[in-house]
Amino acid sequence: MLTLTRTHASTARFTRALILTHNHPHLVSLSRPYSTDPHPPAQASLTRSPTLEGLSFIQLDRPKAKNALSVQLIRELRELFEEVRFDGWTRAVILRSAVPGSFCAGADLKERATMSQLDVARFLYNLRRLLGEIEDLPVPTIAAVDGPALGGGLELALACDLRVAGSTVTKIGLPETRLAIIPGAGGTQRLSRLIGSSRAKDLIFASKILNAGEAERAGVVNYVSAEGQSASEKAEEVVGEMLQAGPLALRAAKTAIDTGSQLDLESGLDVERLSYQTILQTEDRLEGLKAFAEKRKPVYKGR
Numbered sequence: 001m002l003t004l005t006r007t008h009a010s011t012a013r014f015t016r017a018l019i020l021t022h023n024h025p026h027l028v029s030l031s032r033p034y035s036t037d038p039h040p041p042a043q044a045s046l047t048r049s050p051t052l053e054g055l056s057f058i059q060l061d062r063p064k065a066k067n068a069l070s071v072q073l074i075r076e077l078r079e080l081f082e083e084v085r086f087d088g089w090t091r092a093v094i095l096r097s098a099v100p101g102s103f104c105a106g107a108d109l110k111e112r113a114t115m116s117q118l119d120v121a122r123f124l125y126n127l128r129r130l131l132g133e134i135e136d137l138p139v140p141t142i143a144a145v146d147g148p149a150l151g152g153g154l155e156l157a158l159a160c161d162l163r164v165a166g167s168t169v170t171k172i173g174l175p176e177t178r179l180a181i182i183p184g185a186g187g188t189q190r191l192s193r194l195i196g197s198s199r200a201k202d203l204i205f206a207s208k209i210l211n212a213g214e215a216e217r218a219g220v221v222n223y224v225s226a227e228g229q230s231a232s233e234k235a236e237e238v239v240g241e242m243l244q245a246g247p248l249a250l251r252a253a254k255t256a257i258d259t260g261s262q263l264d265l266e267s268g269l270d271v272e273r274l275s276y277q278t279i280l281q282t283e284d285r286l287e288g289l290k291a292f293a294e295k296r297k298p299v300y301k302g303r
Contacts, residue, residue: 044076045098046083054091054247055239056084057232061098068108069152071123078130085137091247091302092239093137095160096144096232103145103169104153127152127185131159135258138251140242144231145169145221150209151176154220155183158190161254163221164238165212166231172215175207193261195219246284247302252276 043062049055058080060067067073084090097103107123115123134141134156143149143157144164148171155174157163165172174183174191182188183204192200195218202208203218215221225234242250256275260268279285283303291298 043073056090059098066105102147106151134159144235165221169212173209178207
């Protein structure tokens with residue numbers, strides 16, 4: 001199994017960072033340390049599935065902090081999601097925890113206590129960038145929630161296309177109003193778009209915490225794993241079905257849905273038409289038709 005950890009930023013990203021640093025020097029700093037350790041252990045990792053070609057796993061790995069979102073973890077996640085965006089191999093991503101019984105406990109409040117207001121603004125800026133980059137990834141993403149997903153942890157899952165919860169998970173929610181704040185990394189917007197504004201208000205206003213079954217019934221998660229099955233294992237089943245589709249078709253479908261859902265119907269239909277046109281001349285489309293006629297499984301090559 002190939003394992004990758006933090007990677008060097010691409011030239012394009014480096015250029016963007018230079019521009020942002022010039023225009024907003026108070027906001028952009030992806031490498032500001034909050035640890036005295038000059039070589040801290042990696043807090044996230046990237047692995048490739050040994051059984052499903054095209055499936056990459058991005059894993060949170062802060063066992064002592066229940067995967068709380070730190071400056072370092074956010075930086076590493078941004079680098080790893082950039083890696084799968086451009087690696088030419090990945091067709092789907094499962095975001096999961098390497099820590100048993102944990103998904104993400106939200107922001108690292110111990111680290112937050114050491115931050116100035118400027119540091120907090122920088123932290124939120126980079127967290128929002130991370131979630132936007134996950135949402136904009138051209139391939140399907142699934143959050144495998146095998147433990148509590150609270151505050152920023154749920155916001156991280158909401159940035160993914162689908163969410164799978166483990167059957168024993170008992171803590172899923174956005175409890176920020178109990179702390180006299182509100183969800184600040186897209187929670188108010190992504191949750192309301194997912195389940196409707198009235199349901200989102202009910203959950204956020206009262207800081208409600210849901211178990212896996214309640215989250216599924218509310219529409220917050222798409223699937224709950226079977227008893228004795230982890231969320232990651234269930235997510236792999238879901239991805240296995242996805243990977244039978246043409247990879248270019250998956251990308252086009254995601255683009256059409258994500259872009260069109262933000263527009264009026266007529267504009268959304270235009271997006272769908274343009275997305276459809278992008279796959280009309282592909283080899284995969286012809287292979288799909290040929291395989292159907294020959295009553296066999298298609299062999300898609302992403303061309």
